[in-house]
Amino acid sequence: MVHIQHTSPPIQAQAENDDQDKWSSKKYVKNASFVPVLGAPVVQLLDPQPHEHILDLGAGDGILTLDLEKRCKSVVAVDASADMIRAAQEVGCQDARVVDGHDLVDHELANGQFDAVFSNAALHWMKRDPIRVIQGVSKCLKPNGRFVAECGGFMNCAEVRGALHAALRKRGHNPEDYDPWFFPGPKTYRKMLEDNGFQVESMDLIPRLTELSTDIAGWVDTFGFAFLAPIEDEEERKRIVREVQETLSFSCDDGAWYIMYVRLRFKAIKA
Ligand SMILES: C[S@@+](CC[C@H](N)C(=O)[O-])C[C@H]1O[C@@H](n2cnc3c(N)ncnc32)[C@H](O)[C@@H]1O
Known part of the structure; x- marks a missing residue:
C-alpha cells in the first residue's frame, strides 16, 4: 500500500536549515545546468515505468525530478537544502x-x-556516513526494488580537488577536515551495497571530460564552498579562488573550461 503525499510541505516549514544551507539554486542554474542534462543516461538505466513510485534522493532544483514525473506514477524529491527544495517546488x-x-x-x-530510488550527482555529498545512507535507501524500497544512481567516483575532479587541497594546506589548514566529498571506487561501493543487502547488477566507473558553463572560479563558488569554510576574510577567499583558477589555467581550451569528471554509475536490487 503506497502512501505518497502529492503536495509538498509549506516552504516556510522547510526554511529552518537556511542558515547552514550553502547551496544556492541561483548559482546552480547559472553554473551547473549541465549536471541534470548529463543525468539522462542514469534516467535511461532507471527505465521508470508508468505504474511506479520513485524517490529522487538529492534532487536539487528538481529538473530531473520533473522528467521522472512524466514517466511514472509519482515521484518524491528529497534534498538536504531548503533553497534547492524551494526551487524544485517553484518549477x-x-x-x-x-x-x-x-x-x-x-x-x-x-x-x-518505493519501486526505485534514483539519485544523480548527489550521493558523494553524503559523506558523513554513506552506509547509513544506503541503509535508508534500502528501507525506502519494496523487496526487489532498485537503487539506480550516478555519483562522483574514484578520482573525480581530481585536478580541482588537488588545487583546493594545496591552497588550504599552504594556509595551515588540513584540507581533509573540509573536503565534503566521498568518491568511492567501484569495488568499494559494490561491497558497501552487498554488505547491506543489495545485489549489484551493474557498476561502472566512467571518465567524462566535462565542459563547464562557467570558469573554474564559478565552479568553485558553486561546488567548492566547503573548502573555504576555514577562511574568514572575504578577500583571502577570493585570492584562493583566483589561485585555483590560475593553477588550472591549462584546463581552458578555446575559451571553454573543462574538468575531468569520473562518474560511478550503478544499478542494484534490494535482495
Ligand atoms: C550536484 S547537486 C545534484 C542535484 C540533482 N540531482 C541534479 O541532477 O541536478 C547535489 C545535490 O545534493 C544535495 N545534497 C548534498 N548533501 C545532501 C544530503 N546529505 N542529503 C540530501 N541531499 C544532499 C545538495 O543539496 C544538492 O542539491
Missing part, C-alpha cells in the same frame, strides 16, 4: 521535501513503498 515538482539522506533510515518515507 512544479509535486512532492519535494527537505530531508538529509543520512536521516532517511528513520524517516516516515522509509517504509518500503
Whole structure:
C-alpha cells in the first residue's frame, strides 16, 4: 500500500536549515545546468515505468525530478537544502521535501513503498556516513526494488580537488577536515551495497571530460564552498579562488573550461 503525499510541505516549514544551507539554486542554474542534462543516461538505466513510485534522493532544483514525473506514477524529491527544495517546488515538482539522506533510515518515507530510488550527482555529498545512507535507501524500497544512481567516483575532479587541497594546506589548514566529498571506487561501493543487502547488477566507473558553463572560479563558488569554510576574510577567499583558477589555467581550451569528471554509475536490487 503506497502512501505518497502529492503536495509538498509549506516552504516556510522547510526554511529552518537556511542558515547552514550553502547551496544556492541561483548559482546552480547559472553554473551547473549541465549536471541534470548529463543525468539522462542514469534516467535511461532507471527505465521508470508508468505504474511506479520513485524517490529522487538529492534532487536539487528538481529538473530531473520533473522528467521522472512524466514517466511514472509519482515521484518524491528529497534534498538536504531548503533553497534547492524551494526551487524544485517553484518549477512544479509535486512532492519535494527537505530531508538529509543520512536521516532517511528513520524517516516516515522509509517504509518500503518505493519501486526505485534514483539519485544523480548527489550521493558523494553524503559523506558523513554513506552506509547509513544506503541503509535508508534500502528501507525506502519494496523487496526487489532498485537503487539506480550516478555519483562522483574514484578520482573525480581530481585536478580541482588537488588545487583546493594545496591552497588550504599552504594556509595551515588540513584540507581533509573540509573536503565534503566521498568518491568511492567501484569495488568499494559494490561491497558497501552487498554488505547491506543489495545485489549489484551493474557498476561502472566512467571518465567524462566535462565542459563547464562557467570558469573554474564559478565552479568553485558553486561546488567548492566547503573548502573555504576555514577562511574568514572575504578577500583571502577570493585570492584562493583566483589561485585555483590560475593553477588550472591549462584546463581552458578555446575559451571553454573543462574538468575531468569520473562518474560511478550503478544499478542494484534490494535482495
Ligand atoms: C550536484 S547537486 C545534484 C542535484 C540533482 N540531482 C541534479 O541532477 O541536478 C547535489 C545535490 O545534493 C544535495 N545534497 C548534498 N548533501 C545532501 C544530503 N546529505 N542529503 C540530501 N541531499 C544532499 C545538495 O543539496 C544538492 O542539491
